[in-house]
Amino acid sequence: MTKRRGIYLLPNLLTTAGLFSGFYAVVMSMNGKFEHAAVAIFVAMIFDGLDGRVARITNTQSAFGAEYDSMADMVSFGIAPALVAYNFGMTELGKVGWLAAFVYVSCAALRLARFNTQVATADKRFFQGLASPAAAAVVAGMVWACQDYDLNGHDYEYLVALITGMTGVLMVSNFKYNSFKEVDWHGKVPFVAILAIMLVFIIVATAPSLVLLTVFLLYAVAGPINTFRTVDKVTLEDLVGDTEADADFDENTASDEDSELK
Template identity: 45%
Template sequence: MNPETPQERIETTESIKRGIYILPNLVTTASMFAGFYSLVSTLNGDYYMAAILIFISAVCDGLDGKVARLTGTTSKFGVEYDSLADVVAFGVTPALMVYSWALRPYGRLGWLAAFLFVACGALRLARFNVQVNTVESKRFVGLPIPAAACMVAATVLLFHHLNRFPQELIQNPSMFKRVGLITLIYLLAFLMVSNIRYYSFKDPALIRRQPFGFLMLAVVLLIIVVAEPVVMTFAIMLCYTLSGPIGFLLGWPRRRRLEKAMRKGHESLRQ
């Protein structure tokens, strides 16, 4: 945590004394409430509802910042409160859900994987708060914690959707599927604290005029999502999760060329 200067501490204290903005913080509270209710559903064994509530929490989390910006009610208090709510809704909640649902038989390895997910999510949020003014807004550094939580929730929903199989297979995933899940948790934890960049969907160009073909593509995609919402939600989350590593690998040759060019430039300057 960056130490605040005395002046910044005084300004923060005075700002809180004057009051806080209700509307955006109320939306943040709704996100945290959905995350907490997801915890309750997990404890009650209702993993389907727990996964749905994580997505509801993610929607609220996406709205609070937009509400604050549209109403001109952004504040440092709101930023910190949002991060604390995210630790609950997208860190503790999905970790407990996937541990209770599939990782419990692994014993220590299972709960350590769940804890690693929570710890990496908290570290990801702390790094985001520190770098928020120094990193371009079009890209996230590391997988955002709401996306990681939604990936876990989408996996649970996909298993629940496959109720064509015996119910025992849904409630008690096979050993092969458990291995896949614990691997997924470790992978998501690594991606959250990595330096791999992800698209943030905050590009203003997205709301500008686009070719007619983009509208047709969006309509077709909407029809496919409505036809198979669970499968498509899982596919979309998986594509977004993999987009970072794929983009990193595709951009590796270009980065190597830039590094070599910079190295040559430094050597020529020394000579």
């Protein structure tokens, strides 16, 4: 019996929803609605986290889905954050502004390409460089927090450009970032853990923009700290460039199904 040709609906529908959220963020930033734009990027992160897990749960993984997911991520976590940041606070910087945005976009593209080529050999416990959704969260969190606290992006245009550009550079660095993939999501936890999770939701709900910005900024800074703490002698290959393996990683084999964060 010939296998029916086509694509799986559910995971690709979630990927499309993430793609739409990224495009929506760009449109909202063009209309000056930066809070809506920033929130849309976080919504895209949720869909990006769901599509891979749903594909594995329903056994609907496919090569098409993996490629489509990468294309959607480039829009949602590469182009969208850069344009949102540019429209928010860098339009008056001239070449400096759009170059800072382009640095972010190009680094996001390189980050995704490197991830796709190293997925079978990288240590699954760590990411090499800041994952693109986390980088997008830093930029989107910055814009969202500024909007919540009535800070005009053009008053801090150089800071906006610096954060956008440096976040992009972190994506193509060799800094080690915990992937949290070793967490056993199927195991049992103490009752107090549920209470702790409820407390986290309450804290986030009190000031979502500030809390999310703080969390992802700390995560972005944790990469360099984690690398310098575990490497006896820091070399250029530990910071950026090509390496035979990930920066000071063990030569373990990663699962080719782990593609939620890139």
